[in-house]
Amino acid sequence: MNKPGIQEIFSKFSDCPVFSVKPVNQGLINTTFLLTDQEGKQFILQQVNREVFPEPLQLMQNIARALPLLSDPDYHALTLYRTLEDKLLFRDRHENYWRLLSYVPGSEAYDLPPELKVAEKAGWLVGKFHSLLQTADPSEYHVVILDFHSLQHRYRQFEEALLQAKEEGLAKIKPLLGFITHTAAILQEYTSD
Numbered sequence: 001m002n003k004p005g006i007q008e009i010f011s012k013f014s015d016c017p018v019f020s021v022k023p024v025n026q027g028l029i030n031t032t033f034l035l036t037d038q039e040g041k042q043f044i045l046q047q048v049n050r051e052v053f054p055e056p057l058q059l060m061q062n063i064a065r066a067l068p069l070l071s072d073p074d075y076h077a078l079t080l081y082r083t084l085e086d087k088l089l090f091r092d093r094h095e096n097y098w099r100l101l102s103y104v105p106g107s108e109a110y111d112l113p114p115e116l117k118v119a120e121k122a123g124w125l126v127g128k129f130h131s132l133l134q135t136a137d138p139s140e141y142h143v144v145i146l147d148f149h150s151l152q153h154r155y156r157q158f159e160e161a162l163l164q165a166k167e168e169g170l171a172k173i174k175p176l177l178g179f180i181t182h183t184a185a186i187l188q189e190y191t192s193d
Contacts, residue, residue, distance in 0.1 A: 006033060010045060012083045012090040013100045026109040034103060042103035043081070047096050048089070056097040058142035060088035065140060070132050075125075076104050151191045155184050 007018045016037040024032040024044070031047040048056040064080055071077055079102035083090050090098045113119040147153040158180070162170070 001031075001033075006035065006045065009090060009092065009098050010035060010037075010043075010100070012085075012098075013081050015084075016041075024109065026111050028111075042105070044101045044103050046099050046101070048099060050095075050097065053144055055142070055144060056089055059144045060099060062141045062144065064088055066133060066136065069136055070129065072128070072132055075128050075132060076107075078102050078104070151184075151187050155188075158184075 003018065003021050006021045010018050014037065016039055018035050019038050019040075020036045022034040024034050026032075029049050029052050031049075033045045035043045035045050037043070048059065050056065053059045060080075067078060067080055080088070081100040081102070082088060088099070092098065110118060113122065
């Protein structure tokens with residue numbers, strides 16, 4: 001998307017003009033841009049993938065509900081910016097949905113961790129995220145992807161994948177199979193679905 005198109009979308013969230021637009025090519029789901037406005041403030045602008053999230057408003061309501069709980073000195077809080085009309089999303093003339101978030105200064109995104117230390121930090125961050133959300137009431141959140149968090153569903157998918165896997169693929173994961181099946185058995189004790 002070109003800068004005038006991005007400026008038009010950004011103008012639904014802010015009166016300040018965009019100075020620069022940089023596509024962020026990591027990630028597999030949403031189309032993401034790093035924006036810098038004329039005042040030097042940076043933002044993440046994302047087009048929400050409607051194939052993955054057919055109900056983008058429900059997704060954004062979940063995010064808006066969760067963000068106040070994600071407050072801790074060890075966790076960099078995000079800001080979700082509403083449109084100038086006080087909406088969580090902007091819908092363009094092509095029926096695309098856009099959201100605007102704060103940019104975490106100095107942050108880096110990886111499709112694959114370049115070293116073990118990065119994976120460890122990511123694991124710590126996921127744990128912190130879950131710890132901060134432990135007081136959330138799940139009944140107050142929309143289910144945006146059916147069975148996404150279902151351990152039984154994920155294990156059934158794993159078993160189906162094993163049945164369909166080719167010999168060379170199975171050979172590559174053979175050292176992990178024992179760990180996976182052992183861990184899955186332990187996780188079954190903690191599931192309620």
